[in-house]
Amino acid sequence: xxxxxxxxxxxxxxxxxxxxxxxxxxxxxxxxxxxxxxxxxxxxxxxxxx
Amino acid sequence: xxxxxxxxxxxxxxxxxxxxxxxxxxxxxxxxxxxxxxxxxxxxxxxxxxxxxxxxxxxxxxxxxxxxxxxxxxxxxxxxxxxxxxxxxxxxxxxxxxxxxxxxxxxxxxxxxxxxxxxxxxxxxxxxxxxxxxxxxxxxxxxxxxxxxxxxxxxxxxxxxxxxxxxxxxxxxxxxxxxxxxxxxxxxxxxxxxxxxxxxxxxxxxxxxxxxxxxxxxxxxxxxxxxxxxxxxxxxxxxxxxxxxxxxxxxxxxxxxxxxxxxxxxxxxxxxxxxxxxxxxxxxxxxxxxxxxxxxxxxxxxxxxxxxxxxxxxxxxxxxxxxxxxxxxxxxxxxxxxxxxxxxxxxxxxxxxxxxxxxxxxxxxxxxxxxxxxxxxxxxxxxxxxxxxxxxxxxxxxxxxxxxxxxxxxxxxxxxxx
Numbered sequence: 001x002x003x004x005x006x007x008x009x010x011x012x013x014x015x016x017x018x019x020x021x022x023x024x025x026x027x028x029x030x031x032x033x034x035x036x037x038x039x040x041x042x043x044x045x046x047x048x049x050x
Numbered sequence: 051x052x053x054x055x056x057x058x059x060x061x062x063x064x065x066x067x068x069x070x071x072x073x074x075x076x077x078x079x080x081x082x083x084x085x086x087x088x089x090x091x092x093x094x095x096x097x098x099x100x101x102x103x104x105x106x107x108x109x110x111x112x113x114x115x116x117x118x119x120x121x122x123x124x125x126x127x128x129x130x131x132x133x134x135x136x137x138x139x140x141x142x143x144x145x146x147x148x149x150x151x152x153x154x155x156x157x158x159x160x161x162x163x164x165x166x167x168x169x170x171x172x173x174x175x176x177x178x179x180x181x182x183x184x185x186x187x188x189x190x191x192x193x194x195x196x197x198x199x200x201x202x203x204x205x206x207x208x209x210x211x212x213x214x215x216x217x218x219x220x221x222x223x224x225x226x227x228x229x230x231x232x233x234x235x236x237x238x239x240x241x242x243x244x245x246x247x248x249x250x251x252x253x254x255x256x257x258x259x260x261x262x263x264x265x266x267x268x269x270x271x272x273x274x275x276x277x278x279x280x281x282x283x284x285x286x287x288x289x290x291x292x293x294x295x296x297x298x299x300x301x302x303x304x305x306x307x308x309x310x311x312x313x314x315x316x317x318x319x320x321x322x323x324x325x326x327x328x329x330x331x332x333x334x335x336x337x338x339x340x341x342x343x344x345x346x347x348x349x350x351x352x353x354x355x356x357x358x359x360x361x362x363x364x365x366x367x368x369x370x371x372x373x374x375x376x377x378x379x380x381x382x383x384x385x386x387x388x389x390x391x392x393x394x395x396x397x398x399x400x401x402x403x404x405x406x407x408x409x410x411x412x413x414x415x416x417x418x419x420x421x422x423x424x425x426x427x428x429x430x431x432x433x434x435x436x437x438x439x440x441x442x443x444x445x446x447x448x449x450x451x452x453x454x455x456x457x458x459x460x461x462x463x464x465x466x467x468x
Binding site: 001007014016020024025027028032038039040042046 | 173174175176178179183184187188191194195198214215217218219221222223225226229230233236237240
């Protein structure tokens with residue numbers, strides 16, 4: 001799964017498969033991180049108070 | 051009792067009635083959980099799977115619910131990428147159905163692998179030459195996308211929304227939902243396709259094997275296409291069932307008509323592609339492997355030519371004609387019959403591509419392999435259905451899954467007043 005795993009091979013198959021997985025996970029991770037950090041900042045600024 | 055949690059301006063049944071039905075479906079859920087625990091603690095000997103049926107009822111259920119759960123990715127694609135604004139009124143419900151379908155698919159897979167503690171092996175020790183690895187990756191990631199799409203709905207609950215952090219989080223997630231939806235569409239395209247690809251690359255199984263483009267057999271594209279067609283059909287069908295139970299309109303007719311029209315054209319084009327694929331397979335691919343077309347539909351107690359007629363004509367051609375014509379869509383009976391048949395067509399297609407593939411003899415000394423699932427397999431297949439119904443009940447009661455509901459009720463009251 002990771003380049004430092006013993007079964008990792010630097011070939012096209014691994015790069016396409018694992019690259020796709022990490023690409024999707026990165027988008028989801030960064031997207032959620034952005035939303036959470038912005039929500040904290042907005043809350044501290046007093047936005048969203050009813 | 052729980053009125054403070056119910057969205058403002060809408061009516062729900064009494065708390066007692068709600069709990070009663072939760073208990074009823076909870077009992078069914080418990081039955082499934084008992085069967086699931088039997089499979090986990092005693093092993094796959096609890097099933098009727100054998101050397102001929104490595105894939106059985108569970109994999110059919112998996113493929114079928116993934117196909118009909120495709121409404122989430124396709125509606126999301128139409129709403130966020132192609133800008134079909136009307137669909138914002140049904141996207142929440144499509145996401146809920148997708149979330150239920152994919153959670154169910156993952157649960158069934160967790161039972162089917164027999165040793166769930168080693169489920170993570172498929173990620174860590176990935177076989178990068180397997181279409182099923184791609185399916186596992188995309189399925190897990192897409193379930194994460196659906197969870198991300200479902201979270202803002204939970205945060206919009208009347209009480210949760212009062213907390214400023216949750217209100218802001220929900221607002222921010224809506225702000226970049228197009229990115230998540232695009233990622234979801236990308237993942238869905240590949241896993242729906244790879245599930246079809248798994249059947250299509252089986253060169254030792256002439257009933258399933260197909261030619262194709264580069265590494266992808268035609269079934270790769272047909273599976274994605276049929277999911278995009280049957281997913282919206284399932285969304286319309288379940289929303290209609292909820293409307294009947296709730297005895298009120300929840301989604302405006304123009305939204306249903308638009309989604310039905312798009313589903314109709316997807317189904318029509320898919321059916322044409324499927325007919326061409328079947329014709330080429332029957333006249334070229336199967337004969338090249340030494341089989342006659344009728345070899346696959348005779349000399350067995352179940353699989354006759356009727357199943358092909360059911361899949362392509364009754365569940366393909368007929369609903370397509372109804373859904374692409376304005377007159378067909380206008381009549382509620384025809385519309386609902388068509389979306390039911392469209393959904394059934396995907397389920398029948400997955401059945402033949404999983405179970406009939408296993409049943410067909412491939413060697414001259416073999417005869418048809420027939421199979422009937424054990425009660426544990428049936429109970430664990432019904433388990434996610436009961437769980438899904440309970441989640442729909444809870445979501446409908448406490449979350450704004452139908453944003454037009456209040457407006458429709460107000461219009462109804464205004465018209466009565468006038």
